[in-house]
Amino acid sequence: METHTSGSGFGSGFGFGFGSGFLDGPEKPLPPPPPPPSVEVLPSQVSSNVEFNVEPVDLDGLTLLKGRVSTKQVFGLSNSDLIPGKYEGGLKLWEGSLDLVKTLSSEMQSGQLSLTGKRVLELGCGHGLPGIFACLKGAGAVHFQDFNAEVLQCLTIPNVNANIQKNLSATGDSNSAEVRFFASDWNEAHLILPHVPADDSGTISGQTVDQAAGYDIILMAETVYSISTLPSLYKLIKKCLRSPHGVVYLAAKKHYFGVGGGSRRFISIVEKDGVLAASLVSEVTDGSSNVREVWKLHFR
DSSP states (O other): OOOOOOOOOOOOTTTTOOSSSSSSSSSOOOOOOOOHHHHHHOOGGOSSSSSOOEEEEETTTEEEEEOOOOOOHHHOOOSSSBBTTBOTTTSSSHHHHHHHHHHHHHHHTTTTTOOTEEEEESSSSSSSSSHHHHTTTTEEEEEEEOOOHHHHHIHHHHHHHHHHHHHHHHOOOOOEEEEEEEEEOOOTGGTTTOOOOOOOSSOOOOSOOOOOBBEEEEEEEEEEBBGHHHHHHHHHHHHOOOOTTTTEEEEEOOOOTBBBHHHHHHHHHHHHSSSSEEEEEEOOOOSSSSOEEEEEEEEO
């Protein structure tokens, strides 16, 4: 789960109790914190200072490893899933990631999806389970992106390594995918991701876009919770998706109560724009949370 949001803040409180002076008047809202620098994180930059443990997670007969690290160790935070502009929830395994892996597996079994040799991008990767699934199913390249470099160093890279090593031990198959890791917010990710068409205007045209560029498959889970970032996320997708046959799989809650985002809000942006078509692949109503959905997007 990953976006870049602006903090609202509660002010310093210094104006309380003062009757006059420069502290009077309504407080100006705090500006959003600057995004972290956009960087590629190398596998050799994995953190050795944070304790990393794994446990198995069963996904309808498929077993992957789920890494676990301490938010307090990584960010100095405790009991927090989100600090806007600083930490965007990447250390927690969100339900949508599991829904997405199950959907990808089902799509492959039904012949609707092939990952063999494909370029795959997982946005807001966190644990990276959907991207790991793509690695294990023959993708040619899998690139993992998250808002925080710390998440990639402390969780994503170790978790990718653990799952690939487990698969190698179990099957003897070596992973041949090109695996890379990138930290950035939505607005600048296209500047560092390798497989993005040179034209970064955000427009898609069969006449101007390099047909060899772009990602064949974009995966994202729980990335649409913040209303303010949905337009920039959608713009990034259009910049990165290979035309005309690229596909996006999105797993998210139908509505994120309290913050206003959700899959339906995002799909409304997609449909209004008219460049991509959206279809609902699955709906999860297990009673453990509000309704969750998996959507597929493709060029019209």
